[in-house]
Amino acid sequence: xxxxxxxxxxxxxxxxxxxxxxxxxxxxxxxxxxxxxxxxxxxxxxxxxxxxxxxxxxxxxxxxxxxxxxxxxxxxxxxxxxxxxxxxxxxxxxxxxxxxxxxxxxxxxxxxxxxxxxxxxxxxxxxxxxxxxxxxxxxxxxxxxxxxxxxxxxxxxxxxxxxxxxxxxxxxxxxxxxxxxxxxxxxxxxxxxxxxxxxxxxxxxxxxxxxxxxxxxxxxxxxxxxxxxxxxxxxxxxxxxxxxxxxxxxxxxxxxxxxxxxxxxxxxxxxxxxxxxxxxxxxxxxxxxxxxxxxxxxxxxxxxxxxxxxxxxxxxxxxxxxxxxxxxxxxxxxxxxxxxxxxxxxxxxxxxxxxxxxxxxxxxxxxxxxxxxxxxxxxxxxxxxxxxxxxxxxxxxxxxxxxxxxxxxxxxxxxxxxxxxxxxxxxxxxxxxxxxxxxxxxxxxxxxxxxxxxxxxxxxxxxxxxxxxxxxxxxxxxxxxxxxxxxxxxxxxxxxxxxxxxxxxxxxxxxxxxxxxxxxxxxxxxxxxxxxxxxxxxxxxxxxxxxxxxxxxxxxxxxxxxxxxxxxxxxxxxxxxxxxxxxxxxxxxxxxxxxxxxxxxxxxxxxxxxxxxxxxxxxxxxxxxxxxxxxxxxxxxxxxx
Ligand code: WTA
Numbered sequence: 001x002x003x004x005x006x007x008x009x010x011x012x013x014x015x016x017x018x019x020x021x022x023x024x025x026x027x028x029x030x031x032x033x034x035x036x037x038x039x040x041x042x043x044x045x046x047x048x049x050x051x052x053x054x055x056x057x058x059x060x061x062x063x064x065x066x067x068x069x070x071x072x073x074x075x076x077x078x079x080x081x082x083x084x085x086x087x088x089x090x091x092x093x094x095x096x097x098x099x100x101x102x103x104x105x106x107x108x109x110x111x112x113x114x115x116x117x118x119x120x121x122x123x124x125x126x127x128x129x130x131x132x133x134x135x136x137x138x139x140x141x142x143x144x145x146x147x148x149x150x151x152x153x154x155x156x157x158x159x160x161x162x163x164x165x166x167x168x169x170x171x172x173x174x175x176x177x178x179x180x181x182x183x184x185x186x187x188x189x190x191x192x193x194x195x196x197x198x199x200x201x202x203x204x205x206x207x208x209x210x211x212x213x214x215x216x217x218x219x220x221x222x223x224x225x226x227x228x229x230x231x232x233x234x235x236x237x238x239x240x241x242x243x244x245x246x247x248x249x250x251x252x253x254x255x256x257x258x259x260x261x262x263x264x265x266x267x268x269x270x271x272x273x274x275x276x277x278x279x280x281x282x283x284x285x286x287x288x289x290x291x292x293x294x295x296x297x298x299x300x301x302x303x304x305x306x307x308x309x310x311x312x313x314x315x316x317x318x319x320x321x322x323x324x325x326x327x328x329x330x331x332x333x334x335x336x337x338x339x340x341x342x343x344x345x346x347x348x349x350x351x352x353x354x355x356x357x358x359x360x361x362x363x364x365x366x367x368x369x370x371x372x373x374x375x376x377x378x379x380x381x382x383x384x385x386x387x388x389x390x391x392x393x394x395x396x397x398x399x400x401x402x403x404x405x406x407x408x409x410x411x412x413x414x415x416x417x418x419x420x421x422x423x424x425x426x427x428x429x430x431x432x433x434x435x436x437x438x439x440x441x442x443x444x445x446x447x448x449x450x451x452x453x454x455x456x457x458x459x460x461x462x463x464x465x466x467x468x469x470x471x472x473x474x475x476x477x478x479x480x481x482x483x484x485x486x487x488x489x490x491x492x493x494x495x496x497x498x499x500x501x502x503x504x505x506x507x508x509x510x511x512x513x514x515x516x517x518x519x520x521x522x523x524x525x526x527x528x529x530x531x532x533x534x535x536x537x538x539x540x541x542x543x544x545x546x547x548x549x550x551x552x553x554x555x556x557x558x559x560x561x562x563x564x565x566x567x568x569x570x571x572x573x574x575x576x577x578x579x580x581x582x583x584x585x586x587x588x589x590x591x592x593x594x595x596x597x598x599x600x601x602x603x604x605x606x607x608x609x610x611x612x613x614x615x616x617x618x619x620x621x622x623x624x625x626x627x628x629x630x631x632x633x634x635x636x637x638x639x640x641x
């Protein structure tokens with residue numbers, strides 16, 4: 001695969017005379033103080049910072065110490081005061097095609113109004129709230145209103161089930177939830193408020209639930225706790241003075257899967273994070289004042305936080321925000337929106353591209369996509385075939401593809417071609433080079449740098465402004481997960497390879513975290529949910545490569561004695577996972593077996609199950625207690641085929 005790519009660097013967009021990437025990058029490495037003084041001006045500071053980076057207590061780095069700012073001020077007031085008062089901040093497109101355009105002035109008014117309601121409800125700086133909303137304008141409004149008054153929000157993706165929501169409420173200690181009656185998805189309604197009600201049965205911190213009316217679904221409103229958004233938020237002209245936040249005060253908390261059953265509460269701050277997301281968007285995509293930017297992620301994931309809400313608003317851009325699914329009501333939905341709204345930059349995921357590619361070229365050909373200038377991807381490695389299809393059929397071989405590699409923890413792009421700094425020749429499937437300020441290295445197990453062309457683990461040798469500050473309630477886990485493997489460096493559990501030309505190739509996770517359709521899901525979270533079903537005694541879960549979704553979840557389960565293997569049992573197990581964790585966690589395949597391979601100490605050997613099921617060499621199985629179970633896994637897979 002690599003050789004094929006290396007034969008194919010796309011030089012079309014490369015103009016060595018215009019490129020200042022190397023110079024900028026060098027400055028960021030050699031003169032970071034000067035570099036960040038300049039780059040930090042992407043936001044307006046209420047008070048300038050004193051210290052660029054306080055690294056006296058690693059790994060708890062403090063960027064821009066002493067600086068004060070407000071992110072909602074930077075996203076809104078600043079533009080309204082300048083010349084962007086009447087500029088569209090969002091062109092919002094509903095699933096049914098309805099559209100709403102909200103200007104910077106209009107968004108500021110809504111944010112002020114909602115911030116006022118939060119204050120009236122007793123919320124104050126440092127309090128935590130949960131936002132559990134679909135892709136409607138109230139989502140960015142709520143996020144920015146929190147940022148305005150210093151309330152730390154945790155957005156929970158509206159596809160999560162009640163169990164996952166309850167875990168996040170408990171860990172965050174949220175006092176309030178913002179949700180809606182329902183969400184539109186593929187022509188159906190998902191009853192969000194009902195899921196909130198269920199989650200609240202298991203938790204005790206929440207005193208108020210604000211409900212947006214979106215679908216008109218009937219809901220249960222609990223007296224004294226639940227209130228309607230439209231009854232509570234007064235649509236007037238109120239000005240809420242921004243709370244001037246320290247650069248290192250927390251902005252939001254976003255949960256992400258790790259290698260245990262408990263999701264990690266990634267905490268991002270106000271200063272470093274906003275400087276990072278705004279700069280990386282500029283460097284990677286080079287958006288112009290009049291461009292229309294469409295980041296087609298869900299706001300509930302980090303991509304949506306950084307590149308639908310914070311970065312584009314700080315830069316004063318116009319974004320498309322789309323409520324629906326890219327294949328509903330037809331597989332040309334995405335192309336239709338690009339044509340109708342004359343989108344200039346599209347940022348989506350490899351899974352979306354592969355899904356649309358499967359429907360064939362005729363769908364993009366039905367629409368005029370000529371306004372597109374730049375295409376982007378994020379979330380998982382993009383295979384060269386999908387890259388080429390995107391490049392040729394969507395970009396008409398005229399748009400560079402910006403393959404951005406990053407994580408919830410990194411806040412924004414880490415490795416990506418820098419269109420804004422003069423693009424390097426592209427190699428399909430490579431994220432090319434690091435963003436300024438980022439110093440990656442590819443290491444072997446013992447921390448030795450591997451030679452060019454060899455696979456190793458990617459790590460970062462210095463902190464960058466957008467990095468997470470800590471894990472909520474768990475500073476020890478923060479140190480252990482990211483900084484223990486290679487002391488003094490940030491480790492993120494991805495495999496990578498640097499080729500002879502210095503290009504980085506990201507090669508997927510090295511831990512037991514799955515990447516399903518670009519979503520990070522924990523193996524153990526799924527196993528825990530499986531054994532919480534009444535029917536299941538034991539389970540082993542792993543990811544199987546899939547040509548569209550990247551990976552799909554496969555589960556092997558042992559039933560409790562009183563249950564028999566039939567369709568009904570499997571349907572019940574699926575339902576339990578759907579309700580508990582959410583639909584994306586439901587395994588594609590569930591195989592029932594009598595025993596699972598275990599070590600003599602009783603540990604289930606997930607690695608062996610996976611190898612046998614995928615027809616690979618299982619490695620050393622001499623420590624197995626029961627080799628017959630291996631045969632059973634094989635048989636189950638053969639029956640399935
Ligand atoms: C993977 C999403 C290859 C990677 C922004 C990472 C990628 C995980 C790419 C983070 C890419 C993301 N090429 N792999 N361009 N982008 N990944 O936290 O394994 O949801 O660790 O953040 O996705 O997923 P997360």
